[in-house]
Amino acid sequence: MIQEQDAQALRYREARFTAMFQQSPIGKTLVDLQGRFAEVNPRLCEILGYTAEELRQKTFSDVTYPEDLAADLNLVADLMFNRRQTYSLEKRYIHKDGHLVWVAIDVTLVRDGAGNPLHFIAAVHDIRQRKEHEALRLNYQTELERRVQERTLELQSSRETLQTITDNLPILIAQVDCNLCYRFNNDVYRQIFNIDPKTLLGKPLTAMLRPELYRELLPCFQRALAGERVSHDNIQYSLEQDRIWSATYIPDVRHGEVVGFYVMSQDVTERKRAEKALVDKAMLDPLTGLPNRRALHDRLEQVIAAARHDGVPFTLFFLDLDGFKLANDTHGHEGGDEILKQVARRLGQAIRKDDFISRLAGDEFVIIASGVASEAICSRIAKSVCDAINVPFSLPDGPAKIGTSVGIALSSTTDNLSAESIMARADAAMYTAKRKGRNNYQFASGSAELPHNVRPITLRKQED
Incomplete structure (x- = not known):
């Protein structure tokens, strides 16, 4: 009687697992050791544009964008040689009609009781919308940087005019020399920190930034002085204010030499709150x-x-x-x-x-x-x-x-x-x-081995 109940429970768990696999709102697939799609769910077919039968005739390499394949294969090798247990990767797939699809994949290698590899299990998240939003934000940031740089270069001979323009932009703007001293600050510093920007001229960044924040941002300063445009998120300039900033550091290049960098900081508090609310809800x-x-x-x-x-x-x-x-x-x-x-x-x-x-x-x-x-x-x-x-x-x-x-x-x-x-x-x-x-x-017993009638519990991230 107990064996029959166990068998019924096993059939129920298998049916539930199959339903969860097929009805999952994210793409799921079982890939064999040769890289072929052994099992795929409807969501993965929807992401890639192929039928399940068409995908079973392909390998993951066939539908991976060539420039992203090497990184994927290196991580697969890490799994095979037991250098890691799982891996996550953002990559591009090639849709059946030829366009590229951005996805985030979570991959696990399943082994048998003797430790021999059996197959891979992958969860595939469609992140096209997030990538589009990132591109929009990057384009906005790039355009903003371009405009500020253009205005700065055009008005270098007239600090008073430059001050007037930058004071009316809703962002913190500063110019820093190669000795990490301020050469320019707009009036938003007065509005945010109650500091006269003129008092900062010639002073080191340590006069404005508390020690722990300075240490956090120093690598960004050094990279900007090396000629690299750098961004840093989640900055809290003042512990008395619950405001979050995102800063970009742009090299100041003159006659082919980096003489300092520009700092542009945007208040992203509301965006961060909105993002946190979405995460909390999820x-x-x-x-x-x-x-x-x-x-x-x-x-x-x-x-x-x-x-x-x-x-x-x-x-x-x-x-x-x-x-x-x-x-x-x-x-x-x-x-x-x-x-x-x-x-x-x-x-x-x-x-x-x-x-x-x-x-x-x-x-x-x-x-x-x-x-x-x-x-x-x-x-x-x-x-x-x-x-x-x-x-x-x-x-x-x-x-x-x-x-x-x-x-x-x-x-x-x-x-x-x-x-x-x-x-x-x-x-x-x-x-x-x-x-x-x-x-x-x-x-539970101390052994990590599980009875054959116990279901596997998977906790990879998924939409609930």
């Missing part, structure tokens, strides 16, 4: 307000890095709700959604303030407890979670009773400390908890 589950799969990926990478480099342990709890499908069928989808919202709130109340909670998908949740390496503490956390979820949920059409099974994986007992391995181990422990009666918790 990192949250719209139903529960919890961090989503993408946010979980980022947090896991952070705690794994801290564990590897600083020895900071962490524990991952994998939760799957018991009886949720029955409750969802009984109370309808609205009732099911309300349960998930209440689960999110109860989890926040049941765990420590600094612990991280994420909704992975459906009725699956993940908790990351940083700094926790004790099984006793983990047991208390897991019991608190189980007790919190086991309390009946109040719904408009009556109470609903569910539970949760929890799998626990400690970073200190993980041989291969990676996001995929620790997630898979916690997931396996969760299924063990379900088999042992549900609404309880189970610790």
Whole structure:
């Protein structure tokens, strides 16, 4: 009976994995060791303009823009020789009709139990729109630089006229000599920093920039004096002002010699806020307000890095709700959604303030407890979670009773400390908890090997 249930669960997981692969909003493909497309999903076909059958007759080299192929092949070699586990790359594909398509790819090499390479798995993100926006911003910046340079060269003989023009441009403009001293500042310095620009003439940049900011920007100054146009983002000139600036340093070349550089700084605070709001929105589950799969990926990478480099342990709890499908069928989808919202709130109340909670998908949740390496503490956390979820949920059409099974994986007992391995181990422990009666918790074993009936857990970044 148990074997039949396991077989049914395996078929269900395989069907769910196939559905996720085919219905993913990003391109996904399985590539064999000869570089041929073995499996492709509809989104990748849409990005490249080929049918699935046409792509299966091609290799990734066939559709990669020749100038981008060498970098891709070098990274593939790194995977084959185990110099890295995954790689990410921005590159250009050649669409079926001949035009170029900018994509960002995330590639992983899958190996068998003996460590032999089997095939590659790649996620392909269409970034054409972002590249178009970058090109527009670059064109705008280039045009702005061109205009300022033209005006500066034309009006060098008349500082008063130059001052009048630059004072009315909505950007910080300065001229710096090869000794890193100010030769010119527009009146925007007065408006932003309450400093008379005339008092800065002849003074070193250290008179204006605090020491840590000067050290941060010094490489840009040096590159500009070497004749290179340089840009630097996320500059905070004043700690008293919550303003973010983007600066460009343009070499001042006269008679073939660099005699200094020009500084043009734009206030990009509102753009940065808008970008952050978009990122924040993309990192949250719209139903529960919890961090989503993408946010979980980022947090896991952070705690794994801290564990590897600083020895900071962490524990991952994998939760799957018991009886949720029955409750969802009984109370309808609205009732099911309300349960998930209440689960999110109860989890926040049941765990420590600094612990991280994420909704992975459906009725699956993940908790990351940083700094926790004790099984006793983990047991208390897991019991608190189980007790919190086991309390009946109040719904408009009556109470609903569910539970949760929890799998626990400690970073200190993980041989291969990676996001995929620790997630898979916690997931396996969760299924063990379900088999042992549900609404309880189970610790993962110390081995990194997984039973054959345990699904692989993938956490590559994707749209949720």
